[in-house]
Amino acid sequence: MEWIERLNNAVNYIEENIKEDIDLEEVAKIACCSTYHFQRMFAYIADIPLSEYIRRRRMSLAAVDLQSGNEKVIDISLRYGYSSPTAFNRAFKKVHNMTPSKAREEGILLKAFPPISFKITIKGDIAMNYRIEKKDGFRIVGVSEPLQKEFEENFKNVPKMWGKAMTDGTIPKLVEKMNKVPEGVLGVSACNDPDNWRYYIAVASDKEIDNTLEEYMVPESTWAIFEGQGTNKSIQELEKRIITEWLPTSGYEYGNAPDIEVYFNEDPQNVKYEVWIPVIKKEK
Numbered sequence: 001m002e003w004i005e006r007l008n009n010a011v012n013y014i015e016e017n018i019k020e021d022i023d024l025e026e027v028a029k030i031a032c033c034s035t036y037h038f039q040r041m042f043a044y045i046a047d048i049p050l051s052e053y054i055r056r057r058r059m060s061l062a063a064v065d066l067q068s069g070n071e072k073v074i075d076i077s078l079r080y081g082y083s084s085p086t087a088f089n090r091a092f093k094k095v096h097n098m099t100p101s102k103a104r105e106e107g108i109l110l111k112a113f114p115p116i117s118f119k120i121t122i123k124g125d126i127a128m129n130y131r132i133e134k135k136d137g138f139r140i141v142g143v144s145e146p147l148q149k150e151f152e153e154n155f156k157n158v159p160k161m162w163g164k165a166m167t168d169g170t171i172p173k174l175v176e177k178m179n180k181v182p183e184g185v186l187g188v189s190a191c192n193d194p195d196n197w198r199y200y201i202a203v204a205s206d207k208e209i210d211n212t213l214e215e216y217m218v219p220e221s222t223w224a225i226f227e228g229q230g231t232n233k234s235i236q237e238l239e240k241r242i243i244t245e246w247l248p249t250s251g252y253e254y255g256n257a258p259d260i261e262v263y264f265n266e267d268p269q270n271v272k273y274e275v276w277i278p279v280i281k282k283e284k
Helices: 002-016 024-031 035-046 050-068 073-079 085-096 151-167 170-177 232-249
Strands: 130-135 138-146 185-193 196-204 214-218 221-230 252-254 259-263 271-281
Touching (some): 002 024, 002 232, 035 232, 050 073, 050 085, 050 151, 151 170, 185 214, 196 214, 221 232
Antiparallel strands (some): 130 221, 221 271, 259 271
8 A cells, every 4th residue: 555655665765775874854755744753653563663773774784794704893883874983882782782893703693684664464353433523723832842853762751741740730730721622631742843843741722821831833634533541551552553553544644733642631540532643635
């Protein structure tokens, strides 16, 4: 299918440029989505962050080069984008559990990570409740922090941000401001420009704010809205199923708007929530 073909074309671009500085903007353009959405999709579908996949591919090829000739380690490290031998040694050891010089020995056991490719696997064993809604743009107010280009860092930083907001009085303050739909506390991954993705903890509101809060306008969009209930961890499981099971066969693709999580209560063991994914209808 076209969606899967674009993902595979993006991976092919990475492979063709594995010895260069890989332009993530170009990768995302091939996949017809933003860099944030591509990294998110890749991590969910491949079960490995994009940066780690690229590292493993480079170290797999470096291992072959080390065993097939007498090149200096520094020359091989430069070939795969490491100007510092120390950084190359660290990356190589992380993948192969040995130093590059050790990898030259005959009979040594190395790891191979072949290029990845995607295909559709239809599961459908557990239902997902969703609806498609087109909504006008709306204002949110809250607090934000930048999302990191190393995508996996966000899985650590965002929970810390929520923990801080729940203990420093931010959440009750936001709830007092909430007076618009969607009526819940929001987690919003928003793009101010291609190099400035931010995560907002916010509410929909038209009320005035002081200088401790900031605002963002969510653009008009069509949303695929999924319902969920369970632990906080279950929302990531739902997001993964949306990307790996629903999106490839839905007739939709990612739109140019933020991802939104809507939390309706504060019980971490039985939270009720919605996941809003911006979508556009695929052209036939």
